[in-house]
Amino acid sequence: MTTLQVLSVLFATAALFGMLSRSWLRLPVTIGTMLLTVIVSMVLASARSFAPGLHAWASDFALHIDFQSIILHGMLPLLLFAGAFLLDIEQLAREKLAVSILAIAGTVASTFAVAALMFLGSGFQLSWLQCLVFGALISPTDPIAVLEMLRRAGVSKAVRAQLAGESLFNDGIGAVLFLGMLQLAEGGHSTPLHLALTLILKSGGAVLLAIVAAWVVSTLMRRVEAYQVDILFTIALALGGYVLADLLHLSGPLEAVVAGIALRIFNRRQASHRVAHEQIDRFWEVIDEIQNSVLFVLLGLETLVIPIDWTNLRNGVSAIVSVNLVRFVAVAGILLLVRAVRRDHMSSVFVLTWGGLRGGLSIALALSVPEALGRSWMLSATYLVVVFSILLQGASMNWLLHRLQHRQLPA
16 A cells, blocks of 8 residues: 555545534544544454455555654654644743643653552553553643643633643653663663753753754744745754754654744744744644644554453553543642742643643554563553543543533532
8 A cells, every 4th residue: 555545545534534523523623533533443443254355454554554653753743843833932931830840740750650550550460661661651641632622611821831831841751751761671771860861961952952943943034035935944943853853862852842932932033024923823723733633543543453452451441540640649749839839820630630631642652662571561551541531531621621610600
């Protein structure tokens, strides 16, 4: 099957299921698209007995998709850059304390806490190092599916900035942690000090690279008055910066996030007629929406290739409970700390906990785990966590928020 054939099926599926999501299911396009893709994939997976030809075609189609490469080295740079570039910079600046602690301390704490619960929940059958690797890959959160509903439900800009900012930054932190834990599990001689220094160097280097690259691109954009060229420069920054960070062994996801924010800040200092702000914003909004739809089709198609048995199902249920329990405790503890420093700080433990969804990055990282380190159970558990978080947490967020607001009205 050619690349063009695969892409044509993905885009056609995304368009059809997106239409059904809005007109029939009344769900956000991302969530409805994934729900329908999962249902169709489950039907195709069970079609071996009554439609073997259809089942064979679907399995062959799914096996031809390199999920890890498409997500990590294709869609992720553009998704992260778009999400960061379109952030409310002023609101993010006001929430920098909460976002920083949630993204750094929250991700690190979640890694070790999830690992401990998975280790205990398995009855010590899983190795501690495997659990650490799983804790690192499942800790980064993904705001894509829930942000639209938060805006519709009237959640404050402050909470939205906290959730979106944390999710964007912890992707980079989580990826570095994952690589460190993976190296340790593969027999490396890393010490806690070495892991901490690696995290600082890779993250710091990515931030510095992103700021320099964004300044150069912003300077070049100022020299020409053509929105097509401005857009090409932003694409070059989104992709080129990520590639350069990879070549320098820095955190590519963190570089993409910081580059998007830095370019936004640098461009705002330019006169409106020198940079095509509206055209650039609209372009990245469209790119973000299209990629999200295709990404959720890809996540749904993973149902055809994920190995699910009773052992993996048990590990998946344990992972769902562990991830959400740790998320609640970590968010509550961090918000208490932030409020001790800033008495007037406003937030929501419920929204940050239930809205901390897992997505494509976690699955892509799980796919990169060697088979000898437990790739099968990690991939299955990760996929079940992602499906639970997007289809249940994401789909129920709007209803739960309205229920909570309704109960608070009489008081």
